[in-house]
Each structure stands twice: as structure tokens, then as C-alpha cells.
Amino acid sequence: MGVAIIAAVIGYLAFSEVGKALVYYLTPTELLAKGEAAFGETVRLGGLVKPGSKHGPDTNLWFTLTDGTTDIQVHTSVAPPALLKEGAGAVVEGRLGVNHGFEATQVVVKHDENYVAPTNGAVPSHVAQPGS
Amino acid sequence: MSDVGFVIAGYGVILGGLAAYAALLLLRLARERQHRPPGDNGA
Amino acid sequence: MKTRILGVAALLAVIAAALFGLYGVPADLNQGDAQRIMYPHVASAWLAYLSFGVTALAGIGWLIRRDLRFDAVAVASAEIGVLFTALAIWGGMMWARPVWGVFWQWEDPRLTTTALLLALYVGYLLLRRLSDDPARRATRAAVVGLVAAVDIPIVHFSVIWWRGLHQPPTFLSPDKILHPSAPLPFVLALVGMLGAFTLAWTWLLIRRYQLARAELAREDAVRGGLVRRASAAAARPGVAARPAAAARPGLPASDDGGTPQPKAPAEATQ
Structure with missing residues (x-):
């Protein structure tokens, strides 16, 4: 009896929590595919920071997230992580405005599993970007 | 906090946590063995 | 005695692996020093998997053989697994904050399923x-331990199955064992840390198993074994009359060993 209850609780936790976590972020294409529903709703948007798109100070920052097909321009006034860099991944949380600009209240860097040892003459990619 | 601060916090708590658990485990083991009933020679 | 040698070896190995991870390998080009946290973080996570796997297997052992020693292995491994899971989560948070920009994201599948793993085994304990009742407890624990173990592969493959924030494994995934996505020194630092932590895990498991056995023995004594031993002692009057400390010459003198002795003559005169 006790075991059955505990198993049921575990099952509930597993399926409800894991189920909700299945989609952590939408790609720009997926977000715009929602049509009218895409606007005004708080969502997470993930993609690569388009090279050359990042400009402005940390407290008034603009950059473009792309999935290769669709671009969405993002604006944020919260300080982004130091590792936010062009060409690398980022996930932002916020709302898509009617002007198709995304106002982010949180910016998170998503890095991949590739690690690189420094070699002579090599510079980190975020240092290599002029002006950032 | 700087990166080095997070590295210290990461390594410090993980290694310190292992050491603390190991020390506590030896203490629990010593206590439990003291509770052994008379006549048990603890083989 | 051999366990003591293992303990010393584990301690030295962990210190050596930590020094290698901190000073022996270069930091990742992009992430900098923060990436060094990967070594104890990943090693802790792997040993958490191993712990809960052992708990599940020991649970099966109990269900089949009805020998409480399997249950002692199960509880020992589960408790150590909870420790390593908590340490893996802590290390992950310390790595995530400087690199991702946040300590935690509830909606990430890897993070959520790992938090669930911790909750499941805290619940198990x-x-x-x-x-x-040792037998009833062992059976319930074995069933819960088996159900909870379903979360182990879910945690591991969550980064491959679902879209999240956490990066995929560096080399413990089918296509990467021979082609790890990290330079050789990083892989060595990770494997070294894993080996050192595995030594420490083995020592902890042996000691925690000994504790579980001792607890079972005491429970057994309280439950009726005491009656048996008391009657046996009564049959040999010399044993029962002897002070407990003297009956166990192998044990070091207890902390209070010095104080009661001066009192004893005073009490005797009253």
C-alpha cells in the first residue's frame, strides 16, 4: 500500500516535471510560426548570436538571434553574461513585441561540449570580436 | 565573484564535502561499535 | 586494514587529481578557469549514477536472496549517491553562474531530472x-530503489533527447568515446578525477556498509538477540560481571574511560 502510493508519487513527479521541461526554448522559426500567439506571451527564445549584430552597452544591448532561417532582433537592459558572444549560443527569456523585436528580461549563454586548450597565438572567440 | 572564486567554491565544497562525510562516517562507525551489546566481540 | 590502505590511497589520489585539474591542465580557451569545475562536477555525477545503480542491483539481490547484507549495500550506496548527487549539483551551479550567467534553470531537462534524482533518493532514505522491521524495510526500499533507478538513464540522456541549456556529454556518449570533444589533457584530467573519486567512493561504500551491518546487529540485539546473549552470559557468570570495556580489549579506551574510574572506589565505600 505504502509502496504503491510512493510509486504513484514518483510516477507523477517524473511525468509532470519532465514533461513540462521537454522544451526549454523555442527557435526563432518556431516562435514566429505561432503567429498571433507569439506576441505578448513570456517565452524562451534560443539561437546563435548573429555575427556583427551585437551592439550597444550592456545596459542597452541589441543583438540578433538566428537559427539559420529566421532572425529575431533582441533588446535587453539587463547585464548579459560575460561570455555572451557573436557566433555562440544564447537563450533569452522575455516577450516578442508587435514590432517583431524581442524584449529580454533574462539572457543566458548556452555553450557546447567542445573544449579547446589555448595554444600560442590563439585568442578566445569573444575577445577576437572588435568592440566587444 | 570572479571565475577563480567560483572555482574555489566548487572544488572547496565538493572536496570538503567528501572529507566531511568521510570523517562523519568514521565517527558514526565508532559510535555504533560502542553500542555493541556485551558479549559481542565485534568480529 | 586493507580498507585503511584504500582510504589513504583514495585521499592521495583525490588530492593529486584536484591539483592536476587546478594547475596541471590549461583552462578552456573560451570559458577560462571556470571550466576546471567540470572535473569534480562530472566525476561526482558519474558516481551518483554508479551509487544508485548499485542500490538498484542490491535491491534485486535482496528480493531474490532475502539476505539483509544486500540491503546493507543498498542503503550504503544510496546515502553515498545522495552525497555525490548534491556535490554534482553544487559543482554544476558554481560552473553555470560564471559561464551561463545563472546558477540554475528549472526548465532545463538535465537540471530538473537531476533535482528529481536527488529528491527520489532523499525520499528513499x-x-x-x-x-x-528489517525485512519489510528492505523490501519496500528495494522496490522504491528499482523504480527510482529509472531516472538514471533519463538524467544521462536528457541532454541528447531534449532541447535544453545543459551541453551534451564530452565523451560518455556513444559517438564520442573514441573522439572526445576535448583535448587530451582535459580528458586525462577528467579520467584522473573519475578514478580518484571512484577510489574514494569504494572506501566510503565499504565503511558505510560496515555501519549498516553494525546498525542491523544492534537492531537485532534490541529485538531479542539481547535476551539470547544475556541468558548465555548468565550461564557464564564471569562474563556478565566483567565491565563492558574490559570485555572488549580490542577497542581503544573511550573518552569517558578516565573519569569513572576514580569514582568507582568512592561508590564502593558508600
Whole structure:
């Protein structure tokens, strides 16, 4: 009896929590595919920071997230992580405005599993970007 | 906090946590063995 | 005695692996020093998997063989697994904050399923406290331990199955064992840390198993074994009359060993 209850609780936790976590972020294409529903709703948007798109100070920052097909321009006034860099991944949380600009209240860097040892003459990619 | 601060916090708590658990485990083991009933020679 | 040698070896190995991870390998080009946290973080996570796997197997052992020594292995491994899971989560948070920009994201599948793993095995340990009957407790724990173990592969493959924030494994995934996505020194630092932590895990498991056995023996004594031993001692009057400390010459003198002795003559005169 006790075991059955505990198993049921575990099952509930597993399926409800894991189920909700299945989609952590939408790609720009997926977000715009929602049509009218895409606007005004708080969502997470993930993609690569388009090279050359990042400009402005940390407290008034603009950059473009792309999935290769669709671009969405993002604006944020919260300080982004130091590792936010062009060409690398980022996930932002916020709302898509009617002007198709995304106002982010949180910016998170998503890095991949590739690690690189420094070699002579090599510079980190975020240092290599002029002006950032 | 700087990166080095997070590295210290990461390594410090993980290694310190292992050491603390190991020390506590030896203490629990010593206590439990003291509770052994008379006549048990603890083989 | 051999366990003591293992303990010393584990301690030295962990220190050596930590020094290698901190000073022996270069930091990742992009992430900098923060990436060094990967070594104890990943090693802790792997040993958490191993712990809960052992708990599940020991649970099966109990269900088949009905030998409480399997249950002692199960509880020992579960408790150590909870420790390593908590340490893996802590290390992950310390790595995530400087690199991702946040300590935690509830909606990430890897993070959520790992938090669930911790909750499941904390629940497992709490469940064990609900029953005084060793056999019933072992059976309940074995069933819960088996159900909870379903989360182990879910945690590991969550980064491959679902879209999240956490990066995929560096080399413990089918296509990467021979082609790890990290330079050789990083892989060596990770494998070294894993080996050192595995030594420490083995020592902890042996000691925690000994504690579980001792607890079972005491429970058994309280339950009726005491009656048996008391009657046996009564048959040999010399044993029962002897002070407990003297009956166990192998043990070091206890902390209070010095104080009662001066009192003893005073009490005797009253």
C-alpha cells in the first residue's frame, strides 16, 4: 500500500516535471510560426548570436538571434553574461513585441561540449570580436 | 565573484564535502561499535 | 586494514587529481578557469549514477536472496549517491553562474531530472526510517530503489533527447568515446578525477556498509538477540560481571574511560 502510493508519487513527479521541461526554448522559426500567439506571451527564445549584430552597452544591448532561417532582433537592459558572444549560443527569456523585436528580461549563454586548450597565438572567440 | 572564486567554491565544497562525510562516517562507525551489546566481540 | 590502505590511497589520489585539474591542465580557451569545475562536477555525477545503480542491483539481490547484507549495500550506496548527487549539483551551479550567467534553470531537462534524482533518493532514505522491521524495510526500499533507478538513464540522456541549456556529454556518449570533444589533457584530467573519486567512493561504500551491518546487529540485539546473549552470559557468570570495556580489549579506551574510574572506589565505600 505504502509502496504503491510512493510509486504513484514518483510516477507523477517524473511525468509532470519532465514533461513540462521537454522544451526549454523555442527557435526563432518556431516562435514566429505561432503567429498571433507569439506576441505578448513570456517565452524562451534560443539561437546563435548573429555575427556583427551585437551592439550597444550592456545596459542597452541589441543583438540578433538566428537559427539559420529566421532572425529575431533582441533588446535587453539587463547585464548579459560575460561570455555572451557573436557566433555562440544564447537563450533569452522575455516577450516578442508587435514590432517583431524581442524584449529580454533574462539572457543566458548556452555553450557546447567542445573544449579547446589555448595554444600560442590563439585568442578566445569573444575577445577576437572588435568592440566587444 | 570572479571565475577563480567560483572555482574555489566548487572544488572547496565538493572536496570538503567528501572529507566531511568521510570523517562523519568514521565517527558514526565508532559510535555504533560502542553500542555493541556485551558479549559481542565485534568480529 | 586493507580498507585503511584504500582510504589513504583514495585521499592521495583525490588530492593529486584536484591539483592536476587546478594547475596541471590549461583552462578552456573560451570559458577560462571556470571550466576546471567540470572535473569534480562530472566525476561526482558519474558516481551518483554508479551509487544508485548499485542500490538498484542490491535491491534485486535482496528480493531474490532475502539476505539483509544486500540491503546493507543498498542503503550504503544510496546515502553515498545522495552525497555525490548534491556535490554534482553544487559543482554544476558554481560552473553555470560564471559561464551561463545563472546558477540554475528549472526548465532545463538535465537540471530538473537531476533535482528529481536527488529528491527520489532523499525520499528513499526517509522511507527506510518508517519501518523498524528489517525485512519489510528492505523490501519496500528495494522496490522504491528499482523504480527510482529509472531516472538514471533519463538524467544521462536528457541532454541528447531534449532541447535544453545543459551541453551534451564530452565523451560518455556513444559517438564520442573514441573522439572526445576535448583535448587530451582535459580528458586525462577528467579520467584522473573519475578514478580518484571512484577510489574514494569504494572506501566510503565499504565503511558505510560496515555501519549498516553494525546498525542491523544492534537492531537485532534490541529485538531479542539481547535476551539470547544475556541468558548465555548468565550461564557464564564471569562474563556478565566483567565491565563492558574490559570485555572488549580490542577497542581503544573511550573518552569517558578516565573519569569513572576514580569514582568507582568512592561508590564502593558508600
